[in-house]
Amino acid sequence: MKKNAFRSLLSLLLLLLLLPGRAQVLPQALTPEVVGMSASRLERMDAFLQKAIETQQIAGAVSLIARRGHIVQHKTFGFQDKEQRIPMQPNTLFYIQSMTKPIVTAGIMMLYEEGYFELNDPVSRYLPQFEQAVVGKYVEEGSEMKLVTEKASQPITIVQLMTHTAGMLHGLGSSELDKQYVQKLYFQPHKTIAERVDALAALPLVDQPGASWHY
Template sequence: MVLPRWPLCICFGRLVGFKSLVTLFAVNALAERSVFRFVDGVLRHTMMNTRLSRSILIAVLSVVALIVPLSSAAGQQASYNLPSADPSEVGLSKERLERLDGMLQAMVDSGELAGVVTMLARHGKIAFVDVAGVRDIESKQPMTRDSIFRIQSMTKPITGFAMMMLFEEGKWRLNDPVSRYIPEFDQLTVYDGENSDGSYGRKN
């Protein structure tokens, strides 16, 4: 599967399940004065202050649930218990959020996705909620803010998200061997098919 280029966010995980598609975004590029650059071979992210950058990575996490239709579960109700706020009140760019909205709507319009619900929150306030498309392809029931989704395999994107937080803090480099942090993984090998005798081939 070829992933599209995301102009506003860093895509940490895109997982395809049997009945669901989940995309996990860390939307720190939505903040003003957000800059990514390579320094000594390491991708660095800089903002006006480190605390703002970290809070955006933690709180402005958009889990976009993109559904290949569910049946009865989609009709159940859910509620948001957080107050709403204008994006500018919590340090987000309304213009860039509109671009994100347009990008996701285009994916629905092109048929790549059936429907999408997006929510971003920061400082305990919901700054952006948007819906597009349908929650059931056959009945054409529209997607709603309280649509319920089946999501799976979230360990990998959440772990990747945490790793990128540590990466941003300079705690590790992309070319670091795993054994530097987990010595037991010093002799890792890669599965390389089966041998003629039925044993597994390995290579370093």
């Protein structure tokens, strides 16, 4: 069970995608001071967000601050749709894109603190499909581009996943490898997270694990 739970969270870290989820409902603190926080300092957050709206940096925001298992503040500011004048709601959904990564990484580090794994553990220990990782590059062969691969010189580690040094791509560039990532990850249907992880494991790395940083 312990290994399976970690494998599931590691799969999420690998994907680095926005996935909808449900937060656990926490009880409301009677006052901020009950959990060791300052009501006056929390008001600074209100002023900061309100100023950002007034200066048109953002249309609206939702703040949620919790400590010691209790919600200290949960407020809405501005609009979720400024043009339609729809007020922000506490349960408004946000398309947070890359901000999913620090959330998942925080979960990974909580498991690390509980002793589930070591940061330098090979990913293949939990996801065996990454054991045969290869590094690829496209070279010109006549009028065509040919993919040439070689076996990765070392295993991909968990800490490399968290620091963007595993040799994987996001598909944001214009290289042939970027195009391959886009085709395999974004244009092919995947019914499950496991299928998407399998597709990622089958793609060549752009560089040796730990050799360079790639978003």
